[in-house]
Amino acid sequence: MTETAAAPPRRSDATRGAILAAARERFAADGYERATIRAIARDARIDPSMVMRYYGNKEGLFAAASAIDLRLPDLTAVAREDVGRTLVTHFLDVWEKDEVLTAMLRVGITNPAGAERMQGIFRDQLLPVARRVCPDPAAAPQRAGLCASQILGMALARYVLRFPPAVALSDKEMADWLGPTVQRYLTAERP
Amino acid sequence: MTETAAAPPRRSDATRGAILAAARERFAADGYERATIRAIARDARIDPSMVMRYYGNKEGLFAAASAIDLRLPDLTAVAREDVGRTLVTHFLDVWEKDEVLTAMLRVGITNPAGAERMQGIFRDQLLPVARRVCPDPAAAPQRAGLCASQILGMALARYVLRFPPAVALSDKEMADWLGPTVQRYLTAERP
DNA sequence: TACGTTAGCCAACAAGCGTTGACCAACAGT
């Protein structure tokens, strides 16, 4: 286990951070293959070999750059009938202020390791929510999968493919439309 | 305009076809960047230079390999309240028997040209449907965008990321869940 | 049979990639 505490402050922390920031940006914009270590290093204004020193190889860099916590809000606090809308709003929020998710979405599609990582994140963080609110806990994986399909589809259309209508919709409109969908996927007895 | 008729039969048609088939498979499986011309040529059992001769360059090959017609069914024939389910069923059908769509989805995410092509396909073929059935024709692009987000999200989860729950759902179950969603996006007066 | 056209292979190119190791400069502890 890598403890989050007890991290001895190093003189190179600034550089490490610059590399990570540049990596996130490049991975999000270009995907795994087209985001080159050389370009990331250039953005961070250091030599490509530093990236290797600090993160081992390209895969290690991506792993470090894509460490993310969805930080799903505590849904025990919200009314059961507001779960859908709350989830959609939260995801819109996260996606907009943190390009890591866009990066993961891009990478998850070309890189098998990325796909597994994305799958893991949604499984670990969305599934418990589904398990708590859906009528039949045994059906929770299905419900979570359906929610993921709508939420990922929204992100795909909006942040990756940039379909104009999906970009034009305001966050509120988007939540108005998608909220009931997710709500239904989670809490409806049957389709 | 490239007419579909009047194509003079060439001696190399078999090879051209083999290249195209191999290209579709590779693009679908690996995405644009990781699908190499050399690998495609190897699959088609010919020399890489033949690919160049017949399709100019990699981009041209992809353009040829991703020429697709969604062949949306004539929705004027189906009852207005069945449009959603019909659409979902049709897309599931197309996606399952033709890997071109998976290829385009993969490529649209890493390659800007691919994104534009995918956007064009959905705009040209899904938008007219929306325009016909949605209450306010001016809102048709929004509605089409919402539908695209759910349909693409389903395809993403099922055929690209291969989320187990999304894979496990039968076509019928999927249509049962997604049909009403698409129906609502298309025909609801307001969210 | 002669000959232009077509189909195909082979070998090579330049460029870009991830990655490595040698080397220098600044720091920290004694």
Add this chain to the structure above:
DNA sequence: ACTGTTGGTCAACGCTTGTTGGCTAACGTA
């Protein structure tokens, strides 16, 4: 002041990629 450690650059490596041009052989006519 000396020395080991850390932060950083430089130049190169081996490899793969898309792409090109020249060559051979088969074909289709006349």
